[in-house]
Amino acid sequence: MFLSELISVKKAFNIINPLNPVDIEEITLEEAYRRVLAEDVKSLLSSPPFDRSAMDGYAIQAEDTFGFSESRPAHLRIVDRIGAGQMSNVTLQSGEAVKIATGAPIPSGANTVVMEEYTVEDGDELDVEMSLPPGENVSLSGEDIKKGDKVLKVGQILRPQDLAIIASSGYDSVKVFRKPKIGVIITGSELVSPRSELKGAEIINSNHYTVKALVESTLALPTLTHCVDDEELVEETMMQMLETHDAVITTGGTAISKGDVVVDVADKLGDVLIHGVAVRPGKPFGFAKIQGKPVFMLSGYPVATMVQFDVFVRQALEMIQGIHREFPVVRMKAGRKIPSSLGRTDYIRAKTDGETVSPLKISGSGIIRSMVESDSYVLIEENLEGLEKGENCGVIMYDSLRL
Numbered sequence: 588m589f590l591s592e593l594i595s596v597k598k599a600f601n602i603i604n605p606l607n608p609v610d611i612e613e614i615t616l617e618e619a620y621r622r623v624l625a626e627d628v629k630s631l632l633s634s635p636p637f638d639r640s641a642m643d644g645y646a647i648q649a650e651d652t653f654g655f656s657e658s659r660p661a662h663l664r665i666v667d668r669i670g671a672g673q674m675s676n677v678t679l680q681s682g683e684a685v686k687i688a689t690g691a692p693i694p695s696g697a698n699t700v701v702m703e704e705y706t707v708e709d710g711d712e713l714d715v716e717m718s719l720p721p722g723e724n725v726s727l728s729g730e731d732i733k734k735g736d737k738v739l740k741v742g743q744i745l746r747p748q749d750l751a752i753i754a755s756s757g758y759d760s761v762k763v764f765r766k767p768k769i770g771v772i773i774t775g776s777e778l779v780s781p782r783s784e785l786k787g788a789e790i791i792n793s794n795h796y797t798v799k800a801l802v803e804s805t806l807a808l809p810t811l812t813h814c815v816d817d818e819e820l821v822e823e824t825m826m827q828m829l830e831t832h833d834a835v836i837t838t839g840g841t842a843i844s845k846g847d848v849v850v851d852v853a854d855k856l857g858d859v860l861i862h863g864v865a866v867r868p869g870k871p872f873g874f875a876k877i878q879g880k881p882v883f884m885l886s887g888y889p890v891a892t893m894v895q896f897d898v899f900v901r902q903a904l905e906m907i908q909g910i911h912r913e914f915p916v917v918r919m920k921a922g923r924k925i926p927s928s929l930g931r932t933d934y935i936r937a938k939t940d941g942e943t944v945s946p947l948k949i950s951g952s953g954i955i956r957s958m959v960e961s962d963s964y965v966l967i968e969e970n971l972e973g974l975e976k977g978e979n980c981g982v983i984m985y986d987s988l989r990l
Contacts, residue, residue, distance in 0.1 A: 622763040631757030633729035646697035660714035700724035770828030774839035839887030915987040936961040
C-alpha cells in the first residue's frame, strides 16, 4: 500500500497533530523531577511567611543608629536572643536589641538588622558601630512569593528550582502528565544483536538502541521488540503493543518492495494517513491511526530513522505530554553552496563553526558516522532551490532538540 503522491512536511505535521493527551496523575514532589506539570501552580501561602532576618546579627530600631559610627558607636541593651525556628515575645523599644539568627522572625518593634561584624557585645550591652537605614538585612513577608501568585504554568518540565518554589508554595505533591508508554517494533529478518562477527547478510540492529534513546529523550517510556519480516508476526506484535501502549513506532518495512510488510499491516488494522513525504532523508515515512492510537512508521535505515523521529515523532510525543514548543531554529551563514530541489524539504547533516554552518561531505541514509560527526541540521524549506555560500540559513542544533 503506497499513497500515490508525496505530501509536504507541513501537511504531514497537520495530519499527525493534535494527538490526544495522556492522563494526569498526582505524584509526590520527591518523584517530580523532570516530569511535566499538568496544571498551573498557585501559591497557598506567602514566602517568606513573616519578616525575617537575612543575616546573623541584632534586630534593632534603625533610628537608634542615626548619626553614629565606628568612632562614636550607638549604645544599646540586649533584651532577648533567638535562633532560627524561634520567635521573640519581646516588643522592642528604643535603645534595645535582640540577638537574632539568619531566618528568624523580626521581633515586633524592630525594623532593621545590624550584622555582627559591625557590633561589639559585652554581656547585655551592645555597641553598634555604623548607621543603618530601616529595612537593612530584613527579608519582608511575601518578598519571594505572595499568597495566590501563579508561580508555574502548565507544561513546565520540572527543574530543581521549580520543585523548590512548589514546596515553598505549600504543596508536597503535584499533578503531572503521565509518562506515555511507547511500543517500538524494530523489523527486519536480517537484524541481529551486536557481535564481533557477522554471517551472510546479517546486519547489527543499531536501531534498537537509537530509537530507545530517542524516545527517552522526549521523557516517554519505550518498550522494544524485534520482528522478522513476517506479516502475521508483525500484525500480532502491533496489536499487542497497541493494547498496552499510548503509541507505536516501527522501523523498516515502509518502502515499496518485497518483504516490506509494516504499512500493509497498518492499512489492514486501521487507517494509513501518510505514506511518503517530500523530505530528505526519510521520504518513506508513514503514519497511521489504529484503534485511535498513533502509529509512526520509520525507515529501517539508521540515519533516516533518526531524522524522521526528529522531524515527525519528537514533537508529537512532547505534545501528548503537554509540552508545546517550536523547532528551535537559529540563523547562521552557509559555509559553502548547498544544492536542493524545489518542492522538497531537506534536513542536511552539518557541522557548525561559530556563526557558520557547513554540510558534511559524507551522506546517505545508512551512514551513521554522518550523524556522529555532525551537530546540526541545515533546514532548507520546500520553496528554496538550495543555498549560496554565505547566505543566511536555518539551523537546528541536535542538542536543542533534547528536553
